Structures are given as structure tokens and as C-alpha cells.
Amino acid sequence: xxxxxxxxxxxxxxxxxxxxxxxxxxxxxxxxxxxxxxxxxxxxxxxxxxxxxxxxxxxxxxxxxxxxxxxxxxxxxxxxxxxxxxxxxxxxxxxxxxxxxxxxxxxxxxxxxxxxxxxxxxxxxxxxxxxxxxxxxxxxxxxxxxxxxxxxxxxxxxxxxxxxxxxxxxxxxxxxxxxxxxxxxxxxxxxxxxxxxxxxxxxxxxxxxxxxxxxxxxxxxxxxxxxxxxxxxxxxxxxxxxxxxxxxxxxxxxxxxxxxxxxxxxxxxxxxxxxxxxxxxxxxxxxxxxxxxxxxxxxxxxxxxxxxxxxxxxxxxxxxxxxxxxxxxxxxxxxxxxxxxxxxxxxxxxxxxxx
Amino acid sequence: xxxxxxxxxxxxxxxxxxxxxxxxxxxxxxxxxxxxxxxxxxxxxxxxxxxxxxxxxxxxxxxxxxxxxxxxxxxxxxxxxxxxxxxxxxxxxxxxxxxxxxxxxxxxxxxxxxxxxxxxxxxxxxxxxxxxxxxxxxxxxxxxxxxxxxxxxxxxxxxxxxxxxxxxxxxxxxxxxxxxxxxxxxxxxxxxxxxxxxxxxxxxxxxxxxxxxxxxxxxxxxxxxxxxxxxxxxxxxxxxxxxxxxxxxxxxxxxxxxxxxxxxxxxxxxxxxxxxxxxxxxxxxxxxxxxxxxxxxxxxxxxxxxxxxxxxxxxxxxxxxxxxxxxxxxxxxxxxxxxxxxxxxxxxxxxxxxxxxxxxxxxxxxxxxxxxxxxxxxxxxxxxxxxxxxxxxxxxxxxxxxxxxxxxxxxxxxxxxxxxxxxxxxxxxxxxxxxxxxxxxxxxxxxxxxxxxxxxxxxxxxx
Numbered sequence: 001x002x003x004x005x006x007x008x009x010x011x012x013x014x015x016x017x018x019x020x021x022x023x024x025x026x027x028x029x030x031x032x033x034x035x036x037x038x039x040x041x042x043x044x045x046x047x048x049x050x051x052x053x054x055x056x057x058x059x060x061x062x063x064x065x066x067x068x069x070x071x072x073x074x075x076x077x078x079x080x081x082x083x084x085x086x087x088x089x090x091x092x093x094x095x096x097x098x099x100x101x102x103x104x105x106x107x108x109x110x111x112x113x114x115x116x117x118x119x120x121x122x123x124x125x126x127x128x129x130x131x132x133x134x135x136x137x138x139x140x141x142x143x144x145x146x147x148x149x150x151x152x153x154x155x156x157x158x159x160x161x162x163x164x165x166x167x168x169x170x171x172x173x174x175x176x177x178x179x180x181x182x183x184x185x186x187x188x189x190x191x192x193x194x195x196x197x198x199x200x201x202x203x204x205x206x207x208x209x210x211x212x213x214x215x216x217x218x219x220x221x222x223x224x225x226x227x228x229x230x231x232x233x234x235x236x237x238x239x240x241x242x243x244x245x246x247x248x249x250x251x252x253x254x255x256x257x258x259x260x261x262x263x264x265x266x267x268x269x270x271x272x273x274x275x276x277x278x279x280x281x282x283x284x285x286x287x288x289x290x291x292x293x294x295x296x297x298x299x300x301x302x303x304x305x306x307x308x309x310x311x312x313x314x315x316x317x318x319x320x321x322x323x324x325x326x327x328x329x330x331x332x333x334x335x336x337x338x339x340x341x342x343x344x345x346x347x348x349x350x351x352x353x354x355x
Numbered sequence: 356x357x358x359x360x361x362x363x364x365x366x367x368x369x370x371x372x373x374x375x376x377x378x379x380x381x382x383x384x385x386x387x388x389x390x391x392x393x394x395x396x397x398x399x400x401x402x403x404x405x406x407x408x409x410x411x412x413x414x415x416x417x418x419x420x421x422x423x424x425x426x427x428x429x430x431x432x433x434x435x436x437x438x439x440x441x442x443x444x445x446x447x448x449x450x451x452x453x454x455x456x457x458x459x460x461x462x463x464x465x466x467x468x469x470x471x472x473x474x475x476x477x478x479x480x481x482x483x484x485x486x487x488x489x490x491x492x493x494x495x496x497x498x499x500x501x502x503x504x505x506x507x508x509x510x511x512x513x514x515x516x517x518x519x520x521x522x523x524x525x526x527x528x529x530x531x532x533x534x535x536x537x538x539x540x541x542x543x544x545x546x547x548x549x550x551x552x553x554x555x556x557x558x559x560x561x562x563x564x565x566x567x568x569x570x571x572x573x574x575x576x577x578x579x580x581x582x583x584x585x586x587x588x589x590x591x592x593x594x595x596x597x598x599x600x601x602x603x604x605x606x607x608x609x610x611x612x613x614x615x616x617x618x619x620x621x622x623x624x625x626x627x628x629x630x631x632x633x634x635x636x637x638x639x640x641x642x643x644x645x646x647x648x649x650x651x652x653x654x655x656x657x658x659x660x661x662x663x664x665x666x667x668x669x670x671x672x673x674x675x676x677x678x679x680x681x682x683x684x685x686x687x688x689x690x691x692x693x694x695x696x697x698x699x700x701x702x703x704x705x706x707x708x709x710x711x712x713x714x715x716x717x718x719x720x721x722x723x724x725x726x727x728x729x730x731x732x733x734x735x736x737x738x739x740x741x742x743x744x745x746x747x748x749x750x751x752x753x754x755x756x757x758x759x760x761x762x763x764x765x766x767x768x769x770x771x772x773x774x775x776x777x778x779x780x781x782x783x784x785x786x787x788x789x790x791x792x793x794x795x796x797x798x799x800x801x802x803x804x805x806x807x808x809x810x811x812x813x814x815x816x817x818x
Contacts, residue, residue, distance in 0.1 A: 002671065002673055003611055005671045006671050006672050007484075007611045009484025009486075009487075011465075012466070012480070012482045013482065046486075046490060047484055047486050047487035047490065048486065049607075049609055050609065054607065055604055190463070190482050191463055199490060199493075
């Protein structure tokens, strides 16, 4: 960091370096802020005259990747669960497996044998396996828990990084951050694209991240619309293929299948010197969970009029449930912290411009 | 015998790559021989960050116009007239188009960096710095079909009657070979990393010099060319030297070892004596004299001494200042005579006249009755902790080069242009820069003459 702050050649590449220049000394909170502001595009490594094998051995993407992973654990709520980040791949897999198994066994135990592998069609078909109210209560609880845990975590983070200005975020900064995050403004290597397996930049990771992220949002929207249908219009799932929840879910599902595959391939090819090898499990675990959610969801849609629907629905619900409850303890938090860091950066820029 | 190329480019920095790209765009087959390994490719371009180009109007990244005439006046001033006017004016004219041409080769600009705002009108900054610029040029060159060999050490040049025939080279894996080409572009830098050569002019003092840039600029190509009848240009005893941190590595410390704190304190030698007016002129203008001043001091070492009140006035430094609660304690840590340093500081403090400090102008804070005086920005050094940076001369580049004409074609000792040898970059910078320096000029020389050299070499090869 001292090398960076006395060099400053990289300041046009992304938000990290201008933010760094606003400080002469760095607290832990500052470091966590910079670490989460970094999108790991790799440009500052490839462009640095002091990166290894130079004796100054500057590797900003890796240093910040390690700090980032540590910050996730540091702000986890409740504190007792921060250990989940250490062996995250394992934790996520176990939770996912248990959750899926629980749904299968639950369906089997609570219903007649014939129901699980029976063919169900027409409105309310899914609820023959699990009553809608039970589904709603269970998933609302899981979702609410995730929201509470995330809010608590991000509050701690915000407090830690926001001290000099403190207080609340203004609307303009939030709007700026939404734009920066929405277009992944800083995942671009200063304009040419990310550095991946070699010194030729591409926008591949950005594309796959967009597919994943917007796929996720579409799926979430699909579920939300379906919930409104259910309670406001009294219309029960499954819906015909042309209906809004299915259209949204299908588009989102495609994104959630193609995006994670692309991200996984990109990750496996990426130059190892840019990465924090200890967070490999966490990264892959989260991508795999998203993929699994997308895949099982699509399979339910395609095979919903066959006998496979029951087991597939159990798998899908298991995947979604596991995704929800592990959200505050996995790679999902990267989006939340990075967004908070972007808001903070927008704030800093505005206060600098104003002063 | 190796295969034959139209144009052989020796060197791997800005000038070499501009030449290679321009020759390739001119239809020539091109081989670039870079003596350094891939990571260290690009010579001193790795450590640069901006280029000075003339422009008639403000642009997205430049805050105002910088006319050809103004550029010329700046050049005249820094060189004290030691320049080739015809060549220099030609370069300045061509520099206007370089702003766009270099972008077409994949290089990106950004607005002036924080801390260098004084250059916002005249100089264009590379987004991501010099290595980013190099990465872009190499990528473009390779996409165009330019071949590049790294670790390719040229051991000899076969030149007959001013005509280049072949280069002999040694490579770690593929062994020795001879590479023939129809035309040569020499863009292999100066000799600042060749301590033995520097000693010819500086004596044993050169052992204490630090080399700010690449360790690969040993001047071997320059020497071969001069030995084989190319006319030399520039003062061989001149080099661009600034004061850099004495704790910096011998080579390649780059930008971050510099100190811009001289104006905020005093500078003493190993006998704890001041030796030059620290407040002579606005900092960027005086930046480059301190290397030579320190080089002239015993053991080529000096210490910038200041106190805790000014720490936040300049950029953070890689190496932290050495601190002492008393002047004597600081002297002890620096290995200076405590009594001598106390005396120097006491005398200096007593000589400081009251004034209004403003480091952005030639203010009225000066000394009276002390030799040498500090004519501006003189303030008492009296608030502990007392702080110091040890500094040594840091050599940036040398001025000795090969004489060229407007086509970047080398001139032979008898004044005749070479049939097929061209030069670009630091190796011929002495044509334009007889002495002195203005920020970003080295890159201008590299890009402008690189582009011309490549174009002319390709033209020659195709005929």
C-alpha cells in the first residue's frame, strides 16, 4: 500500500486507488473498505512495474482478495458463525445436501408414497407435495433470517469504514452506487476488460456475472410475482408457460445456468497469482449453489407434468432453502459489502467535489 | 543464418514498439529483439507515465492548448539552446498527431494525476502508467503480426559502409544466431545502467549512483553503432539525475524512490553542512539539479532534514523518514556529527526571516546571513520529532546518442545518411535534448521518432 500511495500510476484504473489517495495511513476499516471496493479485474497487477518478480513484490488484487475474505468473516452476524467462512465450500455443501435430503424425506414421510412420485397437474399441483402455507412460512423465515443477518453484518461494516464521514448515505450516492454496481463499472480493467488467464483482457467475466446476477434477480422477481398472484389474485402455481412468473423464471433460470458455468470456467483458468487460493471453496460453493438452484428450477419447469416433478421439486426447494440460509455466510455477501463500499466511495467523491 | 526480416527493431520500449507497429502497418515484416525478459520488457518506459505533445485546443484530458511555439520555447529554455532546431521543431509538429496515433495503437489516456496537476495542460497521462502503455503496444504489435523475442541479447552488429546487414544475438534457450534484415531500427536506450561506462566520466563516484530504471540499459547497441562509424551527438558526461532515497534498490526503484521534500527543509552533506540554496526555484523546475548536486558531495550522499510540521506537505514516501526527538538523536541515527548538525540547524534557524509561507509561489520566507542562503520557503526547523531522508543521485537517463536526421535516419561520422539504419528514443534523444529535461519529453521523442523510424525503415525495405 505504501508503494501504491507513493506511485499512483494506477489511479485512473478503478475506484480503489483514488480512495486510497484520500488517506495517508490505513486502519483495518480502511483496508476492508478498499478490499471490498476492489472488483478483482487484475489490471493493476498487469500494469504495475513493481509486481513480482520485482523485488517490491506488489500484488494488489491478491492482497485485497485475502483482506476481503477476512472481512467477510470479521463482520459475520452472529459472531459465532464467522467460522463458516473458513471452510466455506464444505459448509455450503453439507448444508445444501442436508437441506435437499430433508425436503425429500419430508415429502416422503408426510405424504403417501404415491404422492412423491405421482403425476400432478393443474393449479395447486405443487402444493399436493407441500402445502402452500407451510412453504410460505418456511421460506419466509429463512429469507427473513438471511436479511436480518446481512443487515447486522453490513451495519458493522458500514460503521467500520464510514467513521470519518459517518451517518447515513444520501440518495445521490446510493443511486450512483446502484449504477456502478449494476453495470459492474469497475470490473473492466480500466476500460479494456478483465485480466484472466494471460495479459489479453476480455469482458468475459463481466458478461457471465451479468447473466448470473440478473438471472438471480429475475428468479427472485418470478417468485415475488407468483406470491402476489397467489395472495392477491388467488391464482395458484403452476402457471402456464406464457405467464409472467414462468417467463421471468425461465429467463432467470437460463442466466443462472449459463452464468455460473461461465464464471466457473473463467475461475478455473484465471492466473493463480491474482487469486486468494483460500477462498476457492467459498467462491465455487456459491457459484455451484446458484447453478444448482437454476438447474433444478428449470428441470421442475420442464418435467413438471411427469412423475419426476416430486423429487425435483424437493431438490429445488432444498437448494433454494440452503441458498437462503447460507447467504450471510458465503460469497453472496460480496455483493452487499461491495455495494456498501461503492456507496461510501460515491459519498467520498461528492464530499471531495463539494469541498 | 537465421531468416531474414524487412525490419529488425532492437529494443523493446515505447520507441521500439512505435517503430515496430509503424513499420508493420507500412507493410514490412518485423522482428523485435528485446534484451530483457518478458516481465522487464520495455526499458525505462515501464517507469514513465506521461507524454508532452503540442495541441491547439483543450481535449478531454488536457486542460488547455499547448501550441507548437510554446513547446519550442519550453524546450529552448530547458536545454539552454543545446538542441537541433530543425529536428526539434519537426518533432514538435509531429507530436500533435501522436496524441491520436498512439490511441489508435491501443494506448489510453487519463486526466492528469493527483499531485501532478501542474502538468494537466501540457502532458497527457497514460491510463495505468507506462507499463499499461507498453502492454497495449505489445498487444497491438502482436495482433498485427510483429514478432517479438525476449531475452535476446545482441552481441554484434554487422555493418558495412554505413549499411546494416545483420545482428548476432545470443539467446538463453535457442542459442546464438545471426539475424539479417533489410533495415535496422535501433531503439535500445542509453547506457545509464552501465556503471563502468559512467565511471569514464564520473570516476569512482559512479559506484554510489543509483539507477532509477531498467538494469538492461547498458548501452551496448549505442557503443557498437558509435564504434562502427555512426556520428555521435550529445554530451557524454551528461545524464539526467535526481536525488532519490539512498535506501532504494540499486536498479529499477522507479518513481516511488524520489523525494519532493527538499523545499520544505534543508539539505546537508555527510559533514552536516548545507551546500546549496534549497529554495532557489519552484520545485518541478529544480527537481533535476539535486542529483548532480548530491553527486558532487563527498561519498555522494546527502540528507534532507525537516521537522514534524511539514510531513503532510508532500506525497507519502515508500521509505519512512528517519526520526529523532532531538537533533542530536537524529544525527546519531544518520551517522552525522551531532554537534555539527546542531550548529548548522541553529545557524539556519537564526537566519530565517519572518514571511508568509506559500510553496506554490516564490514566497518571501528567506534567510539572511547564512551561506548558502535559502531564498524561499525558509522556515525554522524546531518542532520535534526531527526527520530526515538520506538521498543519493538517481540516474534516469544519459544524453549521448547517435545523430539522426528528420527521417530518424542515422548519420555517419562523415555526415552522410546511413542507407538503412534508423534510431529512435533515448538512444538519439541527445539530438533534441542537449541538456536539461522537461517532464514527458522522453516519451515524445520515443513515440514521434519511433513512428518515423518505423515508417522510413518499411519504406526502405519495400523498395
